[in-house]
Amino acid sequence: MLDRLFIECIFACMSTGHILLGLLTERPKHGYELKREHDDRLPGVKPIAYGQVYATLQRLERDGKVAVSGTAKEGGPERTVYEITGDGADEVHRWLAEIEPPAPYVSSALFVRVVLALIAEGTADGYLLRQRAAHLERMRELTARKNTAGISAGELLATDYALYHLDADLRWLETARQRIDELTQEIRT
Amino acid sequence: MTLLEARRIEKAFGRTRALRGVSVAIGSGEIVAITGPSGSGKSTLLHCLSGIMCPETGEVHYDGRRIDTLDEAARTRLRREAFGVVFQFGRLVPELTAAENVALPLLFGGNGREESATVARAWLERMDALDVADARPGELSGGQLQRVAVARALVTGPKVVFADEPTGALDSVAGERVLGLLLEAARVNGSTVVIVTHDNRVAAHADREIVVRDGAAAGVVV
Amino acid sequence: MTFFQVAGMLGRGGSRAERARARLVAAGAALATCFLFGAANVLTLNGQLDDRLGPIANRGTRPGVAFAFGLMILPVAAFLYQTGRLASADRERRLAALRLAGATPGEVRLLGALETTRSAALGTVCGAIAYVLLEWSIRGLLLHLPTTAAGVPPVPGLAAMALVIAVATVSGLLAGRHVVTSPLGVIRRATRRPPGRYVLLVPVLGCIPMVALVVGVQMPYRPFAILLGAGLSAVGLMLSASRLVWASARIAGRRARSAETLLAARALEADTRPWGRTMSILGLAVAIGSGTGWIQAGFMDARHTLDPFWLTSFTLVDLALLVGMAVAAAALITHQAEYLMEHGPVLATLRAAGVADGELRRVLTRQGIIAAVLPCSVAALIGLLPLARALHNETWALWPVTNAVLMAALGVLAATLATKASQHRLQRAVSPGRLRTE
Numbered sequence: 001m002l003d004r005l006f007i008e009c010i011f012a013c014m015s016t017g018h019i020l021l022g023l024l025t026e027r028p029k030h031g032y033e034l035k036r037e038h039d040d041r042l043p044g045v046k047p048i049a050y051g052q053v054y055a056t057l058q059r060l061e062r063d064g065k066v067a068v069s070g071t072a073k074e075g076g077p078e079r080t081v082y083e084i085t086g087d088g089a090d091e092v093h094r095w096l097a098e099i100e101p102p103a104p105y106v107s108s109a110l111f112v113r114v115v116l117a118l119i120a121e122g123t124a125d126g127y128l129l130r131q132r133a134a135h136l137e138r139m140r141e142l143t144a145r146k147n148t149a150g151i152s153a154g155e156l157l158a159t160d161y162a163l164y165h166l167d168a169d170l171r172w173l174e175t176a177r178q179r180i181d182e183l184t185q186e187i188r189t
Numbered sequence: 190m191t192l193l194e195a196r197r198i199e200k201a202f203g204r205t206r207a208l209r210g211v212s213v214a215i216g217s218g219e220i221v222a223i224t225g226p227s228g229s230g231k232s233t234l235l236h237c238l239s240g241i242m243c244p245e246t247g248e249v250h251y252d253g254r255r256i257d258t259l260d261e262a263a264r265t266r267l268r269r270e271a272f273g274v275v276f277q278f279g280r281l282v283p284e285l286t287a288a289e290n291v292a293l294p295l296l297f298g299g300n301g302r303e304e305s306a307t308v309a310r311a312w313l314e315r316m317d318a319l320d321v322a323d324a325r326p327g328e329l330s331g332g333q334l335q336r337v338a339v340a341r342a343l344v345t346g347p348k349v350v351f352a353d354e355p356t357g358a359l360d361s362v363a364g365e366r367v368l369g370l371l372l373e374a375a376r377v378n379g380s381t382v383v384i385v386t387h388d389n390r391v392a393a394h395a396d397r398e399i400v401v402r403d404g405a406a407a408g409v410v411v
Numbered sequence: 412m413t414f415f416q417v418a419g420m421l422g423r424g425g426s427r428a429e430r431a432r433a434r435l436v437a438a439g440a441a442l443a444t445c446f447l448f449g450a451a452n453v454l455t456l457n458g459q460l461d462d463r464l465g466p467i468a469n470r471g472t473r474p475g476v477a478f479a480f481g482l483m484i485l486p487v488a489a490f491l492y493q494t495g496r497l498a499s500a501d502r503e504r505r506l507a508a509l510r511l512a513g514a515t516p517g518e519v520r521l522l523g524a525l526e527t528t529r530s531a532a533l534g535t536v537c538g539a540i541a542y543v544l545l546e547w548s549i550r551g552l553l554l555h556l557p558t559t560a561a562g563v564p565p566v567p568g569l570a571a572m573a574l575v576i577a578v579a580t581v582s583g584l585l586a587g588r589h590v591v592t593s594p595l596g597v598i599r600r601a602t603r604r605p606p607g608r609y610v611l612l613v614p615v616l617g618c619i620p621m622v623a624l625v626v627g628v629q630m631p632y633r634p635f636a637i638l639l640g641a642g643l644s645a646v647g648l649m650l651s652a653s654r655l656v657w658a659s660a661r662i663a664g665r666r667a668r669s670a671e672t673l674l675a676a677r678a679l680e681a682d683t684r685p686w687g688r689t690m691s692i693l694g695l696a697v698a699i700g701s702g703t704g705w706i707q708a709g710f711m712d713a714r715h716t717l718d719p720f721w722l723t724s725f726t727l728v729d730l731a732l733l734v735g736m737a738v739a740a741a742a743l744i745t746h747q748a749e750y751l752m753e754h755g756p757v758l759a760t761l762r763a764a765g766v767a768d769g770e771l772r773r774v775l776t777r778q779g780i781i782a783a784v785l786p787c788s789v790a791a792l793i794g795l796l797p798l799a800r801a802l803h804n805e806t807w808a809l810w811p812v813t814n815a816v817l818m819a820a821l822g823v824l825a826a827t828l829a830t831k832a833s834q835h836r837l838q839r840a841v842s843p844g845r846l847r848t849e
Contacts, residue, residue, distance in 0.1 A: 139393035163390055170389045241763050242843050269765025276846060280760035284677035296670035297766055
């Protein structure tokens with residue numbers, strides 16, 4: 001049973017291909033433009049490498065989701081401009097119609113520490129308080145960032161997302177503290 | 190510099206021991222969150238710190254003066270002159286307009302009607318609630334109520350603002366707005382703020398957290 | 412489980428406050444029974460009695476005394492209604508659980524009326540026994556009259572008791588009207604519009620024949636016109652009391668310099684009718700009292716002495732007015748309790764913010780003063796109008812004027828004392844416990 005709970009941390013399989021296709025629905029764009037828009041519009045998502053943009057575009061072109069529509073030259077080197085195909089547009093809309101699987105997300109690292117603290121030290125109280133302090137400190141930083149002037153709406157939402165997840169962890173920690181006796185018993189038997 | 194301090198205070202209601210020897214120290218200009226699960230005694234701690242009630246044992250000091258031994262009249266004077274309070278649901282006087290509610294502490298302080306009204310309106314403007322100045326509390330949304338309540342708490346320029354679950358009845362966007370306005374105004378005033386909350390996202394607005402568990406401070410988290 | 416079993420179960424439970432309120436209803440019913448018995452008793456008396464009994468001794472004045480006894484029902488009815496209203500507001504909070512369990516609002520209201528009926532029935536029986544014992548002892552021990560003849564005939568007596576119980580039940584049913592309840596408790600009391608302004612015309616109309624008399628205009632059917640004028644003035648005064656209270660609350664609210672006056676005036680303005688009901692009775696008493704000043708002055712003017720008959724008559728009238736005022740003002744105590752119950756968390760918050768208990772007490776007192784001054788003054792003035800030209804010696808006019816001022820002051824004092832009497836509840840209403848989320 002415990003093994004089942006140690007579910008591997010599920011990283012949301014965010015497909016770069018879908019993101020690029022989505023950005024292309026506005027108008028044809030070249031690779032550098034796509035990288036810049038990716039990073040600007042999705043703050044909080046790991047910045048994408050230019051090489052990855054290029055590779056993904058080539059894969060999409062091979063699958064017939066995008067096509068080369070011309071070249072652009074704005075001061076710098078000449079760049080290939082891609083446009084989305086009918087297939088590609090269908091793919092984006094199909095993808096948007098899906099939902100993210102609401103995975104049974106267990107913050108495995110926290111859980112492992114609580115269990116090991118109970119096994120090795122007989123109490124998890126100290127750990128829970130320290131973890132709470134660390135979480136709250138991070139939440140304070142994020143809150144402060146939210147309160148800085150001129151923050152974009154996108155950044156605000158991304159920060160909120162992080163805050164809500166930290167908050168969920170904290171509430172789980174508090175519940176863990178209240179359930180610690182049951183857990184101790186379960187581990188000892 | 191410590192402005193407000195509780196030393197090993199205990200308080201019981203009948204057989205329930207709400208506080209079991211809590212010690213906390215709050216610095217001048219600090220924004221502190223008192224958190225803990227329901228029934229942990231955090232509201233009682235706020236009531237003792239703000240001189241609304243007195244602990245049975247232990248001491249409460251404000252600005253170098255012991256306040257738990259003062260009589261009711263002296264504590265009332267202290268609350269009027271140095272403290273402001275915000276509770277859940279606003280608790281505004283239902284028959285008065287928003288502006289009159291905000292002016293009330295000034296009127297009780299002996300200020301004139303017109304002068305109080307002017308100051309009250311200025312505060313409502315700071316709280317982004319000037320548009321509801323002439324509305325009665327029954328006509329206001331939860332967020333508007335709390336912004337008016339915050340204006341009422343700050344209108345006298347208190348040294349310490351005590352807030353008990355100020356955003357408890359609000360959704361998170363409205364709550365954040367109230368909290369943001371309260372803390373911003375308090376920073377400008379140089380007021381110390383003590384917020385009781387069970388909401389971690391509210392606690393994250395504070396400089397520091399005091400965790401209360403089963404009537405005792407379970408480690409002051411800096 | 413049947414409906415009546417539920418009613419009985421709920422009747423046994425209940426808080427200290429509810430038991431106190433049940434006793435108030437019983438006391439009101441007992442008082443009403445006594446007054447009705449008094450009226451019936453006076454009407455059954457035969458022949459001329461000792462002059463010291465005043466208007467009771469004289470056959471011609473007995474119907475008047477009976478009518479006065481009947482009038483005494485007015486303050487008692489107002490008192491019962493106010494008590495019932497408070498009880499119903501409180502009960503509906505308690506019975507919200509019943510609503511959750513599926514009881515309809517009608518059933519909850521019926522339960523409330525049943526509780527009121529039970530208290531009223533108890534009070535009526537107690538009142539009847541008390542009256543019979545009192546009358547028997549006065550007749551036998553003080554007046555040495557034969558005690559065999561029944562004081563109150565049984566049929567009118569029983570009818571009076573039934574009437575009191577019926578009135579209490581109906582007022583219990585009516586009292587529930589203003590409270591909007593849901594299964595989750597009292598949401599808020601239904602908002603009420605300010606009392607209408609056109610009722611003010613009625614007393615003005617009533618004053619016209621009397622003013623005409625004072626300035627010496629010749630009138631056809633003079634006695635009839637004066638009677639009509641007096642009647643219209645009295646009824647008009649009662650009808651317009653709410654509007655007068657509302658008007659003075661509004662003026663006071665606009666011009667208030669202090670927080671206490673502002674709070675008191677606005678609370679009055681928002682909930683005028685309970686005050687209006689009390690003030691209509693207090694005002695009537697003040698007007699009658701003020702009017703008796705003329706009669707007294709007239710007698711002193713004409714005879715320069717008071718025989719025992721008139722002395723007893725005047726004393727009895729003053730006594731009746733005092734009792735009426737006290738009962739009417741007592742209704743304010745229960746109303747103030749309702750105000751404190753509703754405003755407890757708000758007042759506790761003000762107290763937490765540094766408002767002293769003394770200041771909160773002043774809010775209550777000023778409600779009484781603001782509510783009473785205008786209606787009582789108007790009532791005293793109306794009472795001064797009739798018979799203004801009946802004196803030979805103008806010096807005697809000093810007495811009615813003094814008397815009118817005294818009566819108005821008495822009315823204001825009664826209202827203020829009533830608010831003082833409810834101040835002991837303040838401490839509980841604003842305790843820090845009320846700060847907690849409910």
